[in-house]
Amino acid sequence: MCQFNFLVIKEKSNNSEIKEIASEFGLNYAEYTLDIPNSNEIRTFLTTTKDCDCGSVLGKKYSNDSSQPDWKKEKKKLERKRFSKRRIELLLEQKRKEFTEKNSSELKVENKEAKKWTEFLTDKRLKSKLNEIGIFYHKFSGELQKERIKIENGQTNAAENIDADFLKNIKENELNWIKL
Numbered sequence: 001m002c003q004f005n006f007l008v009i010k011e012k013s014n015n016s017e018i019k020e021i022a023s024e025f026g027l028n029y030a031e032y033t034l035d036i037p038n039s040n041e042i043r044t045f046l047t048t049t050k051d052c053d054c055g056s057v058l059g060k061k062y063s064n065d066s067s068q069p070d071w072k073k074e075k076k077k078l079e080r081k082r083f084s085k086r087r088i089e090l091l092l093e094q095k096r097k098e099f100t101e102k103n104s105s106e107l108k109v110e111n112k113e114a115k116k117w118t119e120f121l122t123d124k125r126l127k128s129k130l131n132e133i134g135i136f137y138h139k140f141s142g143e144l145q146k147e148r149i150k151i152e153n154g155q156t157n158a159a160e161n162i163d164a165d166f167l168k169n170i171k172e173n174e175l176n177w178i179k180l
Contacts, residue, residue, distance in 0.1 A: 001139045002052035007045045008134030025120040035148045057113040058137045060168040114164035122159045127180040136175045151175045
């Protein structure tokens with residue numbers, strides 16, 4: 001499964017101008033037609049500049065890739081290998097350190113991406129082009145063209161209220177409108 005993030009608009013707009021603004025923030029703005037029930041009312045734009053958006057800050061709360069290891073279970077595994085108590089302590093200490101470093105670097109990446117999104121969504125030039133913009137993500141289980149997506153309406157928020165916590169708490173297929 002791969003995650004892809006999307007921007008959504010209701011009104012007609014000058015795509016090239018919005019694309020230019022988006023690219024300044026490291027976002028793509030390529031119109032992409034999805035198989036969704038209300039596709040005649042909205043236009044969707046793929047924002048990825050890579051192969052996918054896996055690991056994105058969007059919906060991070062609902063992904064389970066950075067959960068805390070079960071240290072008791074880790075200890076039991078090492079005990080079954082009949083390591084000495086001292087060696088087990090050293091190995092667990094090393095694993096904890098690696099986990100902490102990994103989480104620290106992931107947090108830096110998350111903060112950088114959240115900053116990119118919030119700066120894009122509060123950009124004055126974007127506000128002059130659109131009244132509101134939607135944001136959602138979907139985890140595709142197959143090809144993008146063949147998957148039907150049921151988008152649920154989320155909440156409407158003011159752009160100035162968008163922060164990292166908001167982005168992390170977006171649920172899959174939940175279309176959140178942002179008043180610019």
